[in-house]
Amino acid sequence: MRVGIIGAGISGLATAWELAKRGHEVHVYQREQGIGGLIATFDFEGVEIEHFYHFLCGGDTDYFRLAQELGLGDRINFKPAKTGFYYQGTRYPFSTPLDLLRFKAIPFSQRIRFGLFALEARWRKEWTQLDEITAKPWLIDRLGKQAYDVIWDPLLALKFGDHYDKISAAWVWHRLYRVAQSKGKMGFLEGGTRLFLDTLAEKLQAQGVQVHEASPVERILTQGRQVTGLQVQGQGEVPFDRVVSTVPMEVLAGLLPDDDYAASLRRIQYIGVVCVMFKLKQAVSPYFWLNVHDDRVPFNGVIEYTNLNPISTDAGHIVYVPYYVATDHPIYQMDDETVLEQSWCALKTIAPHITDDDKLAFHVARTPYAQAICETGFLNILPQHQSPIMGLRLLDSIFLYPEDRTQSGHIDKARYCAEHIED
C-alpha cells in the first residue's frame, strides 16, 4: 500500500519504520527542515542536545526494542537519578523513603500517607473510574491538605499551568505508576537523541522510505468518507491509499473539511511550553530533578540533565527550566531576553553560589503543543485512533492516556498502527 505520513517526529518515523518492514511504500512529510519534532536536537555551543529535556524510565520497553532494532540497544544506560525539593528557601533531598520521612515541610503523619499512597499507585491496575475524578480533591483526601499544597499543587502547576485544578486523577495516578516502576533510576541513550534520529533516518532510507522535509501538508484529500491522498506544499496533490496523521488534533482539524468531526477534534486542548536552557560552569544542585515551590520563583522545577547524563567532560552543566503555559499567557508571549533574565534571576535565588560568570550559554525553545490537557472526563472526548474517514489513522500523545506522553508510548502506538494499516 502507498502510505502518506504527516509529521516526522518519533511517531511518524517509528510508523514509517514499522510500515516499511511490512513492505509498504511510505512517504513522510515534515513541515520544517529537519526531523524529530519535539525530540529534535540543536547545537548548544558544541553539545548536540534536545530543545526539550528527555529521559527514559524502566517501563519504556518499546523504546528499548526500537533501539535494539537500530543496533543501539547496548547504548541505553540507566543510573540512579536524584530528586530534590526546594521549598520556601530550603532544599531537601526527595529520592528515597528516608528522604520523605525527613521532609519537614509537611506533618509527619502526611509523610507516611504520602509513602503509602505512592506504594498503592505502583500496584494499582484499574484506573477508569479515576478519569471522572479531579486530581486535586482526590489527592487532598488521600494525602492531607498540606501535603497537597506543598508537593502536588506545584507539580500540577508545573505541568498544566492554569489548568492544574481540573486534571483527572487518572493522569496523576499513571505518572506515579511510571516513576515507581523505574525504581529511582532514569535512563538515557549514550550518544544522545541525535544519534538515535540519524540512525533511524539512515535505516528508513535503506528501506526506501522517502522523508520530505520542509514539505508541510496543506490538506488531507478525501472522496466521500474515504481518504485519497495529501495536498503538499510544493508538490500538489499526492495520491495515497492510507494516511497517518501524527500532528496535534487542532492542527489535524485544520487539514480536514470544517465539519462536526473537525469540531470534535478541536475539543482536545493543549498547553504550550517555554523551555529555557542554561549551560553553566558549575552545577545548580546535585539533583537531576529539583521540584521548586517558592513564592519568589516563577517556575516549579529545574531539570539538570547533566546530573543524569554528563555527556562529556567539556559539556558544562546543562539545565532546563520549563514553563508550561497556554500560548496566550504573558510568559509564552515574552521575548526571549525577558524570559531568560527572569529565569536566570530566579535560578540564582535557589542556587546562590551561581554567579553571572557561570553562564556559558543559554537558549529558549517554545512549542504550542507540549501536552494535552487531560481534564476529568477526558475518555469521553478522546477520538478514535481509526478516524471515521476510511483510511485515515490518528497518532498523538492523547492515545496514551492516562499515560503521560512518552517516546516509548508513541513507538508502541506506531507499531499497532502499522499492524492494522490494511483494516
Ligand SMILES: Cc1cc2nc3c(=O)[nH]c(=O)nc-3n(C[C@H](O)[C@H](O)[C@H](O)COP(=O)(O)OP(=O)(O)OC[C@H]3O[C@@H](n4cnc5c(N)ncnc54)[C@H](O)[C@@H]3O)c2cc1C
Ligand atoms: C518539555 C517536554 C519534555 C518531555 N519529556 C519527555 C521525557 O522525558 N521522556 C519521554 O519519553 N518523552 C518526553 N516528552 C514527550 C515526547 O517528546 C513527545 O511525546 C514525542 O516526541 C511526540 O512525538 P510525535 O511524533 O507524536 O509528535 P511531534 O514530535 O510533535 O511531531 C509531529 C511533527 O509534525 C510536524 N507537523 C505539524 N504540522 C504539519 C503539517 N501540516 N505537515 C507536515 N508536518 C507537520 C511538526 O512540525 C512535528 O515535527 C517531552 C515533551 C516535552 C514537550
